[in-house]
Amino acid sequence: MPDTPLVSVYIATHNRADLLSRAIDSVLNQSYKNIEIIVVDDGSIDQTPQRLEQLSIKIDNLKHFRFEEARGACAARNLAIQEASGQFVTGLDDDDEFLPNRIEEFVRNYSPEYSFICSTHYSRIDHQLVPSPLQKREVSLSDFKKKNYCQNLFAERSRVLSIGGYDTTLPAWQDYDFSFRLCEKFGVALKLDNCSYIVDCTAADQRISTSPKTLEGYRMFMEKHGHKLTTAEKDMQLANSLFNRRVSTTFIECFTKVHYNPARYKLFKLYVLTHYPRLYYFLVHTARHWTNFTAKK
Template sequence: MVLNALQTPLVSVYIPTKNRPELLQRAINSVLAQSYPNVEILVSDDGSTDNTPELIAQWQSKHSNIVYLREETSKGACHARNKAIRVAKGEFITGLDDDDRFAPNRIEDFVAAWKGDASFLCSLKYDFDGKRNRPSHYYQRTIRFDDLVRRNYVGTQIFAHRQTLLDHDLLFDERYPAWQDYDFFTNILHTLGPAKRVYNRSYIQHIDHEQNRITNPLRILRGYRLYVTKYKAHMSPSQRLSLLVNANILRQHQMGDRVLKLCWKHLNLWDLFRIYKKQRMK
């Protein structure tokens, strides 16, 4: 069946970016190549100092569905995402990191799968290492809060009803230096209930470059601390322990000692010692 834009709801795709025009072009092209016809693309520029504005102007001259949002000074990726979500006009919203790309059927599959009975939809993904796509292995069809606080079963980038997110103030927490997506997913599940997975691999996450990746283990640790502090009243000791293990916190580049010092309030001493010893032996 050929989809007609007049018969399909508008889907907004936000792409936060900063000083990565070559990667951004690949991301935008993957959205322009979607089989679904009614798409709005919001490029949210967090203060690029290169030729990104000029390149966006060129794309806009060819594609009327590209919206450019720009901050003169950097306010962080979460601010860029939130700005785009607020400005977007689509009934549905989804995100794309500027170094990743969509498979051509991603949006069409999400729209077809949306029944209004889930807080959001997510998919499976591929990790591309420069040579081949490696499939993800998160197979749960229904994802609940109690599951997610143990491990990030969502993966990356969700598809949701935009106005529902805004009505419940479900945006990215701009305090987080890392784990922003994970907190975003968790907050939605805690507020709106379970999410569902669409069984297709329609997101390609590129791990084949090192441009501006979050590699500072202290940022990861701070994200972990904010997350556990925010949700600890709703997490059992077992869930907090599972999260500590599954997120590989203690294995992040010589940070195990600091984790023990900073996170001891969230687990009892025996649990921390046991998992610390286990991770050190790996």
């Protein structure tokens, strides 16, 4: 592998002209410079087409394409990956940001023994950056059968193409399905503990997570992969789906809906969150500070 392989960053965008500029700037500010940026406009009706035309005049390594009618983020990502020239590809959502060392860290830590690399991230909540914990450094298929550990991963383009890219039939859970299939075909993934990505947690994101599409995505994911899962793994998938959609659960249901203890614990957290939200966030805040305190000792 060359010391500085070309990395293609793909961005699917829809009606977010102002935020898109911020996302692109975060790629231009990378410490690693051998990058191309590929943006696919998924049928935007705001100023996105004009903004991309203006940016492409100033940015030599920016390529952009457009669907006249919206086909969904996954179709846009697949087009970007097909048009990419890089040995590696990685995604960026149009309302999120890379931190400056993200691509450099991915290239430096890459090894073909891993199916892909991902990282911990920051969540921007009320103008504060909240770091995600590193739960596992090496993530196996067995881990992925219980939950999704990765988003906007870094992988060889040839591997992504070999699994057919993103599944455009799924209304939700597309990133999870994408990671799952890569890990299924190419083995263990590596997760870096460097929080090199900022997720913008807005009200729009919350609407998406609680929309009917999320439930349908879970159901379709289980139809596609459920036969590969044990009963315990199915319990975890159900618990994660209920938690992500903030479905109110009774105390008794924490123990009767599922029988796998980690899934019961997840439902108990959901019970506390939906019935005693102030207590839940107090406990989360306390646990986070305790973790930071013990890590510094």
